[in-house]
Amino acid sequence: xxxxxxxxxxxxxxxxxxxxTLRRRRxxxxxGSYAALxxxxxxxxxxxxxxxxxxxxxxxxxxxxxxxxxxxxxxTVQNYWELIQDRNFQNFFVNxxxxxxxxxxxxxxxxxLAAFSxxxxxxxxxxxxxxxxxxxxxxxxSLLFIPFFxxxxxxxxxxxxxxxxxxxxxxAVPFCSWIMIGYFASIPKELDEAALIDGAGWMQVxxxxxxxxxxxxxxxxxxxxxxxxxxxxxxxxxYLYRSDQMxxxxxxxxxxxxxxxxxxxxxxxxxxxxxxPPVIIYAFLMDYYxxxxxxxxxxx
Amino acid sequence: MSWKVSSADNVHRGWDAAPPLPTRSDGRQxxxxxNRSILATLPREEIARMQTGSIRRLTRRRSTIAFLMCLxxxxxxxxxxxxxxxxxxxxxxxxxxxxxFVGLGxxxxxxxxxxxxxxxxxxxxxxxxxxxxxAVIGFTLAHLMHNLPSKNQRVWRGLLLxxxxxxxAISTLGWWWLFDPSYSAFNWVLNGVGLPEVAWLGxxxxxxxxxxxxxxxxxxxFFMIMYLAALKSVPEHLYESAAIDGANAWxxxxxxxxxxxxxxxxxxxxxxxxxxxxxxxxxxILTNGGPQDQTHIFATYAFQAGIQSGxxxxxxxxxxxxxxLLAVASFFILRGVTRRSKxxx
Numbered sequence: 001x002x003x004x005x006x007x008x009x010x011x012x013x014x015x016x017x018x019x020x021t022l023r024r025r026r027x028x029x030x031x032g033s034y035a036a037l038x039x040x041x042x043x044x045x046x047x048x049x050x051x052x053x054x055x056x057x058x059x060x061x062x063x064x065x066x067x068x069x070x071x072x073x074x075x076t077v078q079n080y081w082e083l084i085q086d087r088n089f090q091n092f093f094v095n096x097x098x099x100x101x102x103x104x105x106x107x108x109x110x111x112x113l114a115a116f117s118x119x120x121x122x123x124x125x126x127x128x129x130x131x132x133x134x135x136x137x138x139x140x141x142s143l144l145f146i147p148f149f150x151x152x153x154x155x156x157x158x159x160x161x162x163x164x165x166x167x168x169x170x171x172a173v174p175f176c177s178w179i180m181i182g183y184f185a186s187i188p189k190e191l192d193e194a195a196l197i198d199g200a201g202w203m204q205v206x207x208x209x210x211x212x213x214x215x216x217x218x219x220x221x222x223x224x225x226x227x228x229x230x231x232x233x234x235x236x237x238x239y240l241y242r243s244d245q246m247x248x249x250x251x252x253x254x255x256x257x258x259x260x261x262x263x264x265x266x267x268x269x270x271x272x273x274x275x276x277p278p279v280i281i282y283a284f285l286m287d288y289y290x291x292x293x294x295x296x297x298x299x300x
Numbered sequence: 301m302s303w304k305v306s307s308a309d310n311v312h313r314g315w316d317a318a319p320p321l322p323t324r325s326d327g328r329q330x331x332x333x334x335n336r337s338i339l340a341t342l343p344r345e346e347i348a349r350m351q352t353g354s355i356r357r358l359t360r361r362r363s364t365i366a367f368l369m370c371l372x373x374x375x376x377x378x379x380x381x382x383x384x385x386x387x388x389x390x391x392x393x394x395x396x397x398x399x400x401f402v403g404l405g406x407x408x409x410x411x412x413x414x415x416x417x418x419x420x421x422x423x424x425x426x427x428x429x430x431x432x433x434x435a436v437i438g439f440t441l442a443h444l445m446h447n448l449p450s451k452n453q454r455v456w457r458g459l460l461l462x463x464x465x466x467x468x469a470i471s472t473l474g475w476w477w478l479f480d481p482s483y484s485a486f487n488w489v490l491n492g493v494g495l496p497e498v499a500w501l502g503x504x505x506x507x508x509x510x511x512x513x514x515x516x517x518x519x520x521x522f523f524m525i526m527y528l529a530a531l532k533s534v535p536e537h538l539y540e541s542a543a544i545d546g547a548n549a550w551x552x553x554x555x556x557x558x559x560x561x562x563x564x565x566x567x568x569x570x571x572x573x574x575x576x577x578x579x580x581x582x583x584x585i586l587t588n589g590g591p592q593d594q595t596h597i598f599a600t601y602a603f604q605a606g607i608q609s610g611x612x613x614x615x616x617x618x619x620x621x622x623x624x625l626l627a628v629a630s631f632f633i634l635r636g637v638t639r640r641s642k643x644x645x
Contacts, residue, residue, distance in 0.1 A: 029447060030447060030448070033444040033445075033447040033448060034448070036440075036444050037441070037444050037445065037448075037456050037460070040437075040441060040460060041456070041459045041460060043517075044459070044460060044462060044463050044517065044520075044521075045459070045462060046478075047463075047471055047474040047475055047478060047517070048462060048466065048471070048474065050474060050477070050478055050485060051471075051473075051474040051477070054477060062483065063483075065483070068488070069483065069485040069488050070485055070488075109372075110372040110373055110376060111373070113369040113370070113372065113373075114369060114370045114372065114373035116369060117365070117366040117367075117369035117370045118366075118370065121362050121363065121365060121366030121369070122363070122366065123362075123363035123366040123367050123370075124363065126366065126370070129370065129373075129374065129377075131634065132377060133373070133377070134634065134637070135630055135634065136377050136381045138571075138574055138626065138629070138630045138633065139381060139385070139626070140574060140575065140577075140578030140599075140622070140626070141578070141580070142578045142579075142580045142598070142599035142602065142603075142619060142622070143385070143388070143578065143619050143620070143622055143623070143626070144381070144384045144385065144388070145602075145603070145607075145619075146388060146391065146602065146606045146607070146612060146615045146616045146619055147384035147385070147387040147388040147391060147616065148384055149606070149607060149612065150387070150391065150612060151384065151387070166380070167380065169376060169380070170376065170380045170381055173373065173376055174377075174381075177373060202362070202365050227465075227467070230467060231467025231468060231469060231470070233467075233468070233469035233580065233581045233584075234580045234581070234584075234599070234603070237580075237584070237603075238603065238607050249467060249469040249470065250469075252470075252473065253473070253585070264477055264480075264483070267473060267477070268473075268474065268477065271470045271471075271473045271474060274467070274470050275466045275467060275470045275471070278465055278466070278467060279462075279465055279466060282461070282465045283458075286454075286457075286458055286461075289461075289465075290457075290461075290525055290529075293522065293525055293526075294525060294526055294529040
């Protein structure tokens with residue numbers, strides 16, 4: 001890009017021509033940005049689009065290789081319908097839902113209480129603990145799945161969906177606590193001090209002041225906890241082998257692939273149905289979703 | 301954050317005639333400011349009297365409550381993160397049947413195997429290339445997005461974030477199908493323009509490329525969002541004064557944007573490095589390490605050795621190899637985050 005204006009040019013009154021070229025250049029930059037973004041959106045949406053197309057095809061149409069694979073010629077919802085009626089698939093869905101709800105509830109309870117305490121009450125070592133929370137957030141699941149396998153084995157919770165309830169909070173709690181600390185710390189102290197002087201207890205301060213005021217943060221944290229436990233893959237992959245205990249992420253693969261038979265239409269239909277809850281939440285609560293995303297590095 | 305805190309302090313500053321403290325640009329106040337509040341409105345003697353009796357009792361009670369509220373979190377960190385971490389180290393020192401100590405035997409055994417050396421190489425290649433691609437594309441996207449009028453940004457941001465929203469294990473299934481050896485839709489396109497078909501997942505180098513591609517596709521939106529948020533926090537007047545000084549676009553980028561964003565860039569890159577390095581879903585679903593164990597990364601190799609082959613100690617040893625990188629990256633992330641929150645004050 002060339003220089004937009006020389007220092008001396010700023011002092012001159014802007015004559016129409018100069019102003020015009022600048023504006024034209026800006027407009028070109030704008031259209032260029034739109035075009036480039038459109039290309040990226042196109043590339044980013046290829047896989048979901050193709051999944052959708054495949055899920056609407058019959059097995060016959062998929063295996064017949066003469067037509068354009070990117071389009072569907074005889075759309076049908078048969079794949080979806082069969083899956084909805086499938087006992088196993090219903091099981092996976094129910095398992096995913098119940099484990100996710102429990103994990104979200106447990107994680108949010110733990111992290112809201114802890115964040116309130118760490119942001120406001122302070123006690124000996126609370127600063128260290130806050131740092132520790134952040135560090136545990138950085139420990140990936142693929143480092144801990146082997147010791148957890150042994151631990152769950154000892155508790156005889158292998159092949160049990162409820163075993164995941166023990167482990168999943170480790171995924172959500174550190175991050176949720178971390179962003180809730182940020183949100184709570186930004187609440188002015190006058191609010192809770194006024195309440196305390198009026199005779200409120202700490203629990204009342206938490207429930208009547210902090211939770212309502214920091215609701216956006218709580219929603220963001222809840223969304224995070226939900227997406228993490230809904231999409232978790234390595235733990236159920238390692239600990240669940242019986243199909244009545246499986247959750248969606250592993251159930252789709254193990255149930256719809258029998259030896260060498262890949263029911264691609266159904267796999268894609270199942271995947272899309274499994275992806276639907278997070279996508280729907282995202283569609284409605286995008287701002288909270290993004291707030292939760294960016295909060296990680298900016299602390300609140 | 302969407303909600304802001306007004307500077308209510310000025311209203312009842314009382315006897316303490318301190319100059320109004322600066323409010324942070326994002327609307328939050330610093331700690332000192334929050335501390336001088338109600339207590340600051342009382343005369344000194346009164347505070348002194350309160351401190352001897354009720355305050356001390358209050359704080360004692362307060363810290364007990366605080367500790368009790370933190371207890372679940374402390375239990376979780378110690379019981380479900382720290383203990384398993386140490387347990388993993390213990391496990392990695394045992395023999396396959398877990399009957400006796402073999403010291404560092406598992407680690408030396410791993411290093412003698414060429415498969416494992418390939419895993420190390422492959423993990424580093426995967427993480428570094430993918431993170432680099434994500435950072436560059438994400439940065440470009442954030443800049444393009446920053447050009448748009450803010451009312452239009454919402455829609456585009458919404459569309460571009462879709463890869464990040466779909467659970468990775470599920471979208472990877474879609475990619476797997478796109479790379480399918482006999483029905484690959486990419487090959488159909490290649491045939492259409494007269495290029496030879498590609499064995500996407502059947503040939504090691506192509507499989508590596510596919511893994512990196514999927515990871516880049518998935519992670520780029522995250523980078524974009526982080527950079528976009530950071531770009532918005534750079535004050536506009538810096539660019540204006542640079543323009544008056546005759547800076548061109550590249551100079552603005554080099555001397556304003558990059559220095560202002562340096563911290564957030566390093567935090568995002570390091571964070572993504574950890575996540576990418578420890579990735580499991582993509583490799584497990586796309587290739588499961590194949591062809592001939594040439595595309596394993598730490599997590600999938602640990603899974604294969606530990607869970608599938610039943611050699612728990614060996615699997616633990618493999619996954620522990622991630623620890624040094626994690627430690628270094630975490631150290632720098634933590635430093636960056638604390639520096640950033642200090643900067644913001």
